Amino acid sequence: MISIDFTLNGRPCRIDVPAHWTALDLLRDGLALNGTKYGCGEGVCGTCTVLLDGEPVRSCLVLAARLRGRAVLTVEGLDRDGEPDRLQAAFARAGAVQCGFCTPGMLLSARALLASNPSPSEQDVREALAGNLCRCTGYTKIVHAVLAAAGGP
Amino acid sequence: MRLHPFALSEPETVPEAVEVLARFDGEARVIAGGTALVPTMRLGLVRPDRLVSLHRVPALSGIRVDGDALDIGAMTSLAALSRHDAVRARWPLLGQAALRVATPAIRSTATLGGNLCYAEAASDPAPALLCLEAQVRVAGPSGERAVPLAGFFTGFYETAVAPGEILTAVRVPAAPAGAGSGYMRFCPRSAEDKPLVGVAALLVLDAAKRVAEVRIALGGAAPTPIRARRAESALGGEPLTDAAISAAAEAAAAEADPLSDLMGSAAYRREMIRVWVRRLLLSLR
Numbered sequence: 001m002i003s004i005d006f007t008l009n010g011r012p013c014r015i016d017v018p019a020h021w022t023a024l025d026l027l028r029d030g031l032a033l034n035g036t037k038y039g040c041g042e043g044v045c046g047t048c049t050v051l052l053d054g055e056p057v058r059s060c061l062v063l064a065a066r067l068r069g070r071a072v073l074t075v076e077g078l079d080r081d082g083e084p085d086r087l088q089a090a091f092a093r094a095g096a097v098q099c100g101f102c103t104p105g106m107l108l109s110a111r112a113l114l115a116s117n118p119s120p121s122e123q124d125v126r127e128a129l130a131g132n133l134c135r136c137t138g139y140t141k142i143v144h145a146v147l148a149a150a151g152g153p
Numbered sequence: 154m155r156l157h158p159f160a161l162s163e164p165e166t167v168p169e170a171v172e173v174l175a176r177f178d179g180e181a182r183v184i185a186g187g188t189a190l191v192p193t194m195r196l197g198l199v200r201p202d203r204l205v206s207l208h209r210v211p212a213l214s215g216i217r218v219d220g221d222a223l224d225i226g227a228m229t230s231l232a233a234l235s236r237h238d239a240v241r242a243r244w245p246l247l248g249q250a251a252l253r254v255a256t257p258a259i260r261s262t263a264t265l266g267g268n269l270c271y272a273e274a275a276s277d278p279a280p281a282l283l284c285l286e287a288q289v290r291v292a293g294p295s296g297e298r299a300v301p302l303a304g305f306f307t308g309f310y311e312t313a314v315a316p317g318e319i320l321t322a323v324r325v326p327a328a329p330a331g332a333g334s335g336y337m338r339f340c341p342r343s344a345e346d347k348p349l350v351g352v353a354a355l356l357v358l359d360a361a362k363r364v365a366e367v368r369i370a371l372g373g374a375a376p377t378p379i380r381a382r383r384a385e386s387a388l389g390g391e392p393l394t395d396a397a398i399s400a401a402a403e404a405a406a407a408e409a410d411p412l413s414d415l416m417g418s419a420a421y422r423r424e425m426i427r428v429w430v431r432r433l434l435l436s437l438r
Contacts, residue, residue: 042192131256
């Protein structure tokens with residue numbers, strides 16, 4: 001077992017996990033945070049995307065050991081006191097959800113985009129979400145939701 | 154699905170990493186970003202008993218401008234590389250190629266050193282670095298040595314890094330004064346795939362618009378990334394006429410030694426090399 005001290009959704013967290021666990025194993029099986037999904041397991045589908053020090057990463061590819069000392073943001077950390085954040089609200093308003101399996105990864109990739117580029121073009125949004133697959137193919141409303149969140153209050 | 158159980162070493166210096174590799178000779182494997190190794194392990198293609206993760210070695214991270222050259226720590230992410238001010242200003246070919254790898258959440262994690270050591274024939278950064286005549290530094294039990302990238306790729310997914318050695322840095326000399334450069338890649342299926350073929354070129358034209366210097370490198374064109382020396386020879390000293398460009402593109406297709414796989418046959422790759430070398434050179438005229 002290895003001991004991991006890190007910041008999870010703004011709060012200090014400490015957990016012991018087997019050395020071969022990924023960050024996704026740690027979140028889902030170590031902490032029962034099941035918002036982050038296991039999709040392809042090889043970094044292609046994007047539904048396991050979380051932010052590591054603000055940058056989007058595939059939690060299925062990152063060893064849990066790499067979280068040590070760093071800040072992780074998952075979909076569970078987006079809301080403000082139970083109220084949806086700007087992106088979550090925009091996704092809900094735009095109907096940018098079908099089965100919902102890709103939504104956590106979409107939200108986090110979009111959040112990383114808006115943090116570095118508060119007024120993205122549609123092309124910027126599409127490039128930022130290029131690694132997040134929606135098998136319901138509901139991309140148009142997802143892109144609209146991100147643009148709406150960027151333009152919103 | 155869980156990865157197979159393995160032990161993990163997290164050295165904090167290069168000598169410590171080298172020592173760990175020597176101690177677990179044959180059992181241990183180096184992991185950098187893990188974007189190639191983890192899927193390979195998940196597929197069951199490799200099953201190391203121990204991983205030696207380099208993420209806690211500060212000496213392997215960071216980008217430094219050293220006089221006219223650029224020193225890139227092996228653990229530098231492709232995202233950090235592509236947004237670095239000096240890279241964008243003075244080595245745009247490298248920044249462009251790094252930005253074409255996969256998707257944002259892969260580039261944040263994938264490292265330049267890992268990309269080179271994985272030795273994917275269709276690597277995006279490799280043709281750019283071949284055009285820039287980069288060198289890599291490799292540390293091992295008997296110290297550090299420099300290897301020109303031109304001699305680094307030794308075969309299909311094979312490099313000059315010997316067992317027990319670690320790639321520590323990539324050194325990129327200044328591009329020749331007045332050089333134009335570009336990288337183009339062709340993905341038949343989706344933009345985040347590795348390319349079927351990738352083409353990088355660096356070109357200096359003299360006052361009479363003749364080619365004073367030219368370097369062309371290809372990904373996906375052979376078992377390893379390669380320089381297209383015959384295509385370069387076809388252009389040297391000539392004006393960049395349509396005929397000269399076509400001749401160079403034909404030469405590149407002829408000297409390529411592409412493989413057939415699920416993405417495309419060797420014949421198709423060869424044809425796409427001809428097409429994309431031509432398009433890239435036309436864009437640099």
